[in-house]
Amino acid sequence: MGAAGRRWGRRERALLWTVLVSAWDAAWGQLRYTVPEELPKGSFVSDVAKDLGMDLTALRDLGVRIASEGRTQYFALQGKTGHLVTAERLDREQLCESVQQCLLRCEVIVEGEMKFYEIEVEITDINDNAPSFRQAEKDLRMSETTAPGSRFLLAEAYDPDSGTNSLQHYELSGDEHFSLTVQEGPGGSQRPELVLTKALDREEAAFHELVLKAIDGGEPERTGTARIRVAVLDANDNAPVFSQEEYTVRVAEDVPVGSVLVTLTASDADEGLNGHVKYIFHKISDRASELFHLDSETGEISLKDSLDFEKLSIHELQVQALDGGELFDTAKVVITVTDVNDNAPEISVRSALREISEDTPPGTVVALLHVQDRDSGQNGQVRCSLDEGVPFRLQSSQGSYYRVVTSWELDREKVSEYNLTVQAVDGGSPALQSSAVLALGVLDVNDNAPVFAEPRYRARLAENNAAGALLLTVRASDADWGQNARVRYRLPEGRVRGSPLSSYVSVQAETGALYALRSFDYEEVREVRLWVWAEDGGAPALSSNVSVLLEIVDENDNAPQVLYPPQAAAPSAAVSGWSGVELAPRSAEPGALVAKVVAVDADAGQNAWLSYELAKATEPGLFRVGLHSGEVRTARFPLARDAARQSLVVVVKDHGRPALSATATLTVVLAESVAELLSELGSAAAAPAEPAASLTRWLVLAVAAVSCLFFAFLLLLLALRLRHWRRSQLQAASGSAALRGVPASHFVGIDGVRAFLQSYSHEVSLTADSRKSQLRLSAGSCCDTLPARPPPDEPAPLLGEDLASLSQAQPNTDWRFSQTQRPGTSGSQNGEEGGAWPNNQFDTEMLQAMILASANEAADGNSTLGGGTGTMGLSARYGPQFTLQHVPDYRQNVYIPGSTATLTNAAGKRDGKNAGASGGNKKKSGKKEKK
Numbered sequence: 001m002g003a004a005g006r007r008w009g010r011r012e013r014a015l016l017w018t019v020l021v022s023a024w025d026a027a028w029g030q031l032r033y034t035v036p037e038e039l040p041k042g043s044f045v046s047d048v049a050k051d052l053g054m055d056l057t058a059l060r061d062l063g064v065r066i067a068s069e070g071r072t073q074y075f076a077l078q079g080k081t082g083h084l085v086t087a088e089r090l091d092r093e094q095l096c097e098s099v100q101q102c103l104l105r106c107e108v109i110v111e112g113e114m115k116f117y118e119i120e121v122e123i124t125d126i127n128d129n130a131p132s133f134r135q136a137e138k139d140l141r142m143s144e145t146t147a148p149g150s151r152f153l154l155a156e157a158y159d160p161d162s163g164t165n166s167l168q169h170y171e172l173s174g175d176e177h178f179s180l181t182v183q184e185g186p187g188g189s190q191r192p193e194l195v196l197t198k199a200l201d202r203e204e205a206a207f208h209e210l211v212l213k214a215i216d217g218g219e220p221e222r223t224g225t226a227r228i229r230v231a232v233l234d235a236n237d238n239a240p241v242f243s244q245e246e247y248t249v250r251v252a253e254d255v256p257v258g259s260v261l262v263t264l265t266a267s268d269a270d271e272g273l274n275g276h277v278k279y280i281f282h283k284i285s286d287r288a289s290e291l292f293h294l295d296s297e298t299g300e301i302s303l304k305d306s307l308d309f310e311k312l313s314i315h316e317l318q319v320q321a322l323d324g325g326e327l328f329d330t331a332k333v334v335i336t337v338t339d340v341n342d343n344a345p346e347i348s349v350r351s352a353l354r355e356i357s358e359d360t361p362p363g364t365v366v367a368l369l370h371v372q373d374r375d376s377g378q379n380g381q382v383r384c385s386l387d388e389g390v391p392f393r394l395q396s397s398q399g400s401y402y403r404v405v406t407s408w409e410l411d412r413e414k415v416s417e418y419n420l421t422v423q424a425v426d427g428g429s430p431a432l433q434s435s436a437v438l439a440l441g442v443l444d445v446n447d448n449a450p451v452f453a454e455p456r457y458r459a460r461l462a463e464n465n466a467a468g469a470l471l472l473t474v475r476a477s478d479a480d481w482g483q484n485a486r487v488r489y490r491l492p493e494g495r496v497r498g499s500p501l502s503s504y505v506s507v508q509a510e511t512g513a514l515y516a517l518r519s520f521d522y523e524e525v526r527e528v529r530l531w532v533w534a535e536d537g538g539a540p541a542l543s544s545n546v547s548v549l550l551e552i553v554d555e556n557d558n559a560p561q562v563l564y565p566p567q568a569a570a571p572s573a574a575v576s577g578w579s580g581v582e583l584a585p586r587s588a589e590p591g592a593l594v595a596k597v598v599a600v601d602a603d604a605g606q607n608a609w610l611s612y613e614l615a616k617a618t619e620p621g622l623f624r625v626g627l628h629s630g631e632v633r634t635a636r637f638p639l640a641r642d643a644a645r646q647s648l649v650v651v652v653k654d655h656g657r658p659a660l661s662a663t664a665t666l667t668v669v670l671a672e673s674v675a676e677l678l679s680e681l682g683s684a685a686a687a688p689a690e691p692a693a694s695l696t697r698w699l700v701l702a703v704a705a706v707s708c709l710f711f712a713f714l715l716l717l718l719a720l721r722l723r724h725w726r727r728s729q730l731q732a733a734s735g736s737a738a739l740r741g742v743p744a745s746h747f748v749g750i751d752g753v754r755a756f757l758q759s760y761s762h763e764v765s766l767t768a769d770s771r772k773s774q775l776r777l778s779a780g781s782c783c784d785t786l787p788a789r790p791p792p793d794e795p796a797p798l799l800g801e802d803l804a805s806l807s808q809a810q811p812n813t814d815w816r817f818s819q820t821q822r823p824g825t826s827g828s829q830n831g832e833e834g835g836a837w838p839n840n841q842f843d844t845e846m847l848q849a850m851i852l853a854s855a856n857e858a859a860d861g862n863s864t865l866g867g868g869t870g871t872m873g874l875s876a877r878y879g880p881q882f883t884l885q886h887v888p889d890y891r892q893n894v895y896i897p898g899s900t901a902t903l904t905n906a907a908g909k910r911d912g913k914n915a916g917a918s919g920g921n922k923k924k925s926g927k928k929e930k931k
Contacts, residue, residue, distance in 0.1 A: 031108075033084070034122045037092035042085050045075065045121065048108060049082025052117065056082055062112030066119075067350050068105070069372070075106050075121065084119070092123045093160035097287070097312075100162060107370070111351040114365035116401060127165035127218025131157040133226035134284070138212075140194070140230045143327075144202045151181070152194040153320070153330045156283050157214030157224050164217035174210040178230070194228070202232040238269040239327030240277045242319075246332040253309040254340040261292070264299035266321030266329055273324035282330055283318035287311075292335070294319060301333065309339045310374040341379040341428025347371050347436040350401075355441040358412040366392065367404035367438050371424050379428040387421050394422070404438065412442040413479040446484040446538025450476035452546040457532075459514075462553045463522040471505065471514040471550060476534035486537040487512075492545075496528055505550070507532055514548065522554040523602050556607040556656020562664045564598040581667045586638045594623065597630035597664045599652040607656040615663065616649035623668070625650055632666060644670045 033046045049059050059082050066077045066084070076087040096102030102123040107116045133155055140152060159167040170192045172180035177198040183191040192212065200208075210228040215221055242264065249262045268275040279299045281289070292315070293304045301317070317333040352367035373380040384402055386394045391410055395403040404420065420438040425431050452474060459472040478485040489512045494501035505528065506515050512532070528550040535543040565582075582595035601608040612630040617623055619642050624635040632648065648666040653659050 030118045030120060032120045032122070034124055035086070035090070036124045036126050037090045037102075038126055038128055039086050039090055041087065041089060045084040045086060047082060048077060048084045048119075052108065054082070056080070062110050063351075065109050065111070067107045067109050067348075067370075069370075074104055075119075077108070090123050092125050092162075093129060095123060097160070107350065109351045109368065114351060114368050114403065116350060116368060116397075118399065125162045125165050127161055127216060127220075127222060129160045129165075130222035131159040131167045131214035131216055131224035133157050133212075133214070133224060135226060137227045137229065140228060141233050141327075142196070142200060142230055143233050144200045146196055146200060148196050148199055150196045152196070153282070153328070154192040154194050154212060154228065155226065156189070156191060156318075157226070158285070159214070159216050159222075159224075161216065161218065166216055167214055168217040168221075169215055171213040171215065172210060173213070175208045175230075177208060178210060180212070200232045206232050208232070238274070238323075240266040240268040240321035240323050240329045242266045242321055242329050242331040244331065246334065248334045248336070250336045250338055251303075251307065252340050253307040253337045254342055255303060255307060257303055257306060260300045260302045261335060262301050262333060264294075264301065264319055264321070264331060264333070266299070266331075268321075268323045268327075270323060274327075276324050277321050278323075280320050280322065281317060282320040285315075288315045288317060291315065292317065301335075307337045309337045309376070310343065313337045313339075339376045339379055341375055341426060341430070341432055343374040343379075344432035344434045345371055345373045345382045345424035345426050347384075347422060347424050347434055349436060349438065352404075352438055353440065355443050356406075356410070357443045357445055358410040359445045359447070360406055360410060362406050362408050364406045365403050366406065366440060367420075368397075369402045369404065369422060369436070370400060371402060372400050373424075373426045375426065375428065379426055381427040382424050383427075384422060384424045386423075390418060390420060392418070392420055410442050412444050412481065413448060415442065416481070417441050444481040444484050446480055446536060446540070446542060448479040448484075448536075449542035449544045450478045450487045450534035450536055451544065452476045452534065455546070457546060457548045458551070459548070460551045460553050461516065461520060463520050463555050464557055465516055465519055467516065467518055469516045471516055472548070474507075474512040474514065474532050474534075474546060474548065476512065476544065476546075478536045480536065480538065484536055484538040487534050488537070490533050490535065492531055492533060494530060497525060501528075501530060504528060505530060514550075520552045522552045522604070523558065525552055527551050554604045554607055556603055556654060556658070556660060558602040558607075559660035560599045560601045560610055560652040560654055560662045562597065562599045562652060562662050564596065565664055565666055581669060582632070584634065584638070584668050584670055586640075586670045586672050588634050588638065590634050590636050592634045593631055594634060594668055595632040595666055597625070597632065597650045597652065597666070599630065599662065599664070601654050603654065603656065607654055609655040611653050611655070613651045613653070614648060615651040616647075618643055618646045618648075622646065623648060632668070638670050642670060644676075646670065 031046070031048070031051055035043070035045055049056060049064075054062075054064070060079055064077065066073070066075055068074060072088060074086065074088050074090060076085055077083070078085060090104075092102045095104065102125075104121045104123060106119050106121070108119060109116050135155055138155055142150075142152075157167055157170070159165075167190065170180055170182055170190070172178065172194070177196065177200060179195045179197045181193050181195050183193055185191045194210075208230040210230065212226045212228055214224045214226075216223075243266070247262050247264060251259075251261055255261075264279055266277050266279070268277050278296045279294055280296060281294055284292070291303065291305045291307065293302045294300070295302070299319075299321075301319075313336065315335040315337070317335070318330055319333055320328045320330050322328045348370045350368040350370050356364070356366055369384075371382050371384055373382050382400075384394055384396075386392060386404070391406055391408045392404055393407045395405050397403050402422075404422070418438075418440045420440060421435050422438065423433055423435045425433040453476070454474075457472060457474055461469070461471055474489065476487050476489070478487055488509045489507045490509065491501060491505065491507050496504050502517075504517055504520075506517055507513065508515070512534070514532070530548050530550070531545045532548055533543050533545045535541050584592070584594045588594070597612060599610055599612075601610060610630075611627050612625045613627075614623065614625040614632075621635055622638065622642060623632055623646070625632055625648075630650070630652070632650070646668040648668060650664045650666065651661055652664065653661040
């Protein structure tokens with residue numbers, strides 16, 4: 001108990017007076033400490049946090065830890081205190097066998113900064129081992145004739161401690177015949193020798209008992225003993241002698257087990273038993289005893305376990321040769337182990353990142369590696385390399401450390417994960433290599449904006465759609481990942497026809513689906529242009545946009561609108577549609593133009609192609625209607641039996657599916673003179689109970705009525721002009737005015753058209769009865785052909801004064817047609833009873849002129865029996881004074897079957913040709929005159 005107490009007191013003093021070397025070596029960045037061995041687990045070594053200048057918070061945040069070479073970790077770092085403590089019991093003799101200075105190395109790894117600091121801890125010896133002998137008892141045999149002063153080598157004691165704690169001296173006790181002497185061997189070792197000081201006498205004492213004591217220099221000192229028994233024999237004159245005092249051999253560490261390393265030879269001059277030599281190990285370490293085997297008869301030293309240069313490169317043995325009389329000789333055997341490249345380089349990852357952001361700047365440390373090779377010399381020189389083509393490189397650090405750093409910018413969209421292979425190759429022959437794989441994930445940064453699948457989107461939607469109808473779906477993808485790749489869609493602020501865009505269209509934020517919020521009308525909105533924005537979920541968010549064109553497709557939802565004849569204003573009109581009075585001479589030839597039905601359709605394309613049919617007539621065979629022109633012409637000569645008053649019902653149909661239609665009712669009066677006309681009108685207007693009045697009476701009434709209507713017409717004309725002026729001002733302000741100021745040359749200048757207009761003009765208009773049926777007389781009642789145009793210097797013949805026109809309902813002024821609408825044709829001069837559409841430029845332009853003329857008069861609201869002095873009503877519709885100031889532009893609604901074009905104003909192309917009065921198609925006019 002007293003010895004144990006003294007031992008622990010010395011340990012405490014050693015702990016108190018141990019110098020903790022914490023000076024900072026700038027060149028190597030090392031921390032050095034000294035601790036005694038045999039400290040309990042958890043003993044304090046140093047305050048690493050203080051020595052590194054770190055506070056405890058930084059110690060935890062930066063991820064500071066201890067790493068040691070080898071599998072056993074002898075030191076640990078306490079996170080709460082920052083102290084370096086022992087993690088295992090430290091036994092210097094086990095850790096550093098046969099090494100004078102025992103150093104343990106470890107590293108402080110700062111993961112947050114990818115730095116390391118080397119720590120060297122010197123393990124100092126304490127006297128924890130007593131000297132010991134391999135053999136507790138030793139038998140010696142000596143002849144009684146041995147001369148005093150002879151020396152006999154004794155077994156040496158072994159003390160694993162170092163310094164003063166190791167073996168210091170020997171003591172011998174027990175007999176006066178012997179004394180002890182100690183010789184200093186190579187390396188400072190002590191070799192005890194037994195010296196015979198007094199001659200032996202077998203008859204006096206056959207055996208001598210001795211005690212050899214080995215004493216170390218520790219406090220307290222420790223001792224070890226060996227008992228020596230000396231047997232006195234009869235005479236043995238000669239001792240064995242080795243062939244050489246020291247045997248030196250060099251062997252490679254990879255020599256096979258069982259190989260003979262060296263053969264010792266010793267000779268003895270004696271004969272018989274005294275000359276027989278045996279070999280034994282006199283001094284050998286525990287490790288050497290495990291590695292080598294000595295054949296006692298042959299003296300061969302063979303290998304019984306594998307050598308390891310890295311553990312111990314030199315083995316020193318002492319061998320004795322003994323004869324039968326126990327005389328001996330001692331030789332030293334030194335076995336040097338040479339290095340063989342039998343250890344591949346070892347790569348240990350001290351610290352490594354698992355993930356790195358793709359915007360990390362070049363030069364960032366991602367891993368800290370320690371590379372070592374336990375071989376020596378060229379075999380221990382290591383070269384490290386990294387995969388080629390990766391944005392990383394190896395950077396050599398102090399000692400055997402390497403850093404893996406980024407060499408250029410990363411792009412997660414190209415490579416999202418790296419498996420970096422670090423290879424280490426030594427300089428041996430053949431070279432050995434090893435590798436380590438670093439798995440490194442790349443974290444996404446929001447550096448990619450959404451990209452739409454198409455550069456632009458286009459969708460078609462039929463009008464009159466249901467609210468909530470799906471228009472199309474836009475799709476955008478983002479090359480980023482996670483939240484940065486989550487795309488949401490939105491519509492920017494905008495307006496359509498003065499209303500917010502959000503009231504027309506909406507977009508699903510998650511899917512990009514566009515929906516219609518209302519029913520579209522092709523006649524109001526032809527197309528909607530908008531932008532869709534795609535925005536990702538990054539911070540800050542990135543966005544992109546794409547244009548979307550929504551085209552509204554026309555449906556046949558508008559019935560044809562009849563512009564002429566005007567709608568009947570009398571409440572007694574029983575026909576749902578249109579009514580009017582036209583005049584035809586009884587002498588008219590077949591094909592003579594009687595009237596024209598003018599109609600338009602607000603739809604476009606095929607839905608606006610119009611066709612005309614004669615649905616009902618008083619005399620079915622007397623008149624016919626042009627299929628596409630709407631012109632009412634005589635089909636045969638009027639007969640005397642034909643009624644003077646003919647009622648015609650014309651049906652106007654479009655080509656939509658299903659087709660929509662409208663009807664127009666015409667009243668045609670067959671009369672050769674004004675008297676006959678007035679008589680017919682009078683007979684129609686008079687009540688059935690009244691007697692027939694004379695023609696003179698009706699003429700007087702007609703003249704009086706015409707005079708009144710003429711003044712009313714003047715007032716009406718003035719009101720219309722004021723209204724037109726006000727409307728033009730409002731249209732100019734709103735920017736939606738229709739075409740105005742179109743020169744007359746756009747519609748006249750072709751001889752055929754002018755001849756038609758002149759032939760179709762009437763000079764007298766009368767109002768007969770309360771139903772306000774319209775009465776018209778041609779310029780010549782006997783004329784059955786279209787007259788030629790009068791010379792430019794002659795005025796048109798005048799038969800009478802114009803009558804005041806009857807009032808009629810105003811057309812719908814809300815019609816608006818854009819350039820893409822194509823209402824149906826209203827006819828041409830030449831009849832298409834056969835159903836063929838106009839197919840030449842002249843017929844097309846003539847058809848256009850007539851449609852525009854009829855539309856203009858209908859929109860003006862003054863298309864009654866009188867149209868102006870000397871024009872007879874229709875001259876105002878078809879005369880050269882016609883303009884587009886009061887009606888919508890229906891020219892664009894004309895479609896020519898069999899052609900890819902629609903009728904447009906072609907006057908601009910031929911203004912140069914048709915500017916003069918004689919610039920028309922004379923050849924065509926001549927044909928009509930001959931006819």
